[in-house]
Amino acid sequence: MVFKNTLLAFAIIGLLVGCGNQSATKTEQNVEQPVASTTDTTASKQQGIIEFEESAFDFGKVKEGAVVEHIFKFKNTGAAPVILSQVSASCGCTTPDFTKEPVLPGKVGEIKVSFNSLGQVGNQQKIVTVSSNAENRVTTIQIKGVVEE
Structure with a gap:
């Protein structure tokens, strides 16, 4: 019984940690994309013609x-x-x-x-x-x- 509870605890911790990493990755991707497109837009406006x-x-x-x-x-x-x-x-x-x-x-x-x-x-x-x-x-x-x- 103790073995099953320990195994269940590790499974829950693994699930929570795994979900936390996916959430952080999605947040980082969402933050990086607008910054890159803003920089590209600014760069194109700052060129000579x-x-x-x-x-x-x-x-x-x-x-x-x-x-x-x-x-x-x-x-x-x-x-x-x-x-x-x-x-x-x-x-x-x-x-x-x-x-x-x-x-x-x-x-x-x-x-x-x-x-x-x-x-x-x-x-x-x-x-x-x-x-x-x-x-x-x-x-x-x-x-x-x-x-x-």
Whole structure:
């Protein structure tokens, strides 16, 4: 009889302890999820946003060998500084140079694109890919026109 009572006591204690742990686990999960989603929402509101004045420049017609340059200006319309991490062209004949400093909210940055038309006769469309920490992480601009012999 004592053995049965001891066994019953251990079973009840095990049940109570087991239920207590499940309750604590559920409470921890409920607390953690809202905090994570609040942080994610705040982070998305605290990003920079790149807005170009123009996304394409048409240089018209030029003679082969001419170097065409154009400056693309963009404004950071977001709430955090924008840092351009990489600006690359689709062709070796096109060279980008860009603002290296962080562009603060409300301020303007620049990307200067130079196109060397030597050996590039015909219709041209060169894409420049801009990578940054902005909300729109990767965006493109283009320079296009016709190179005549």
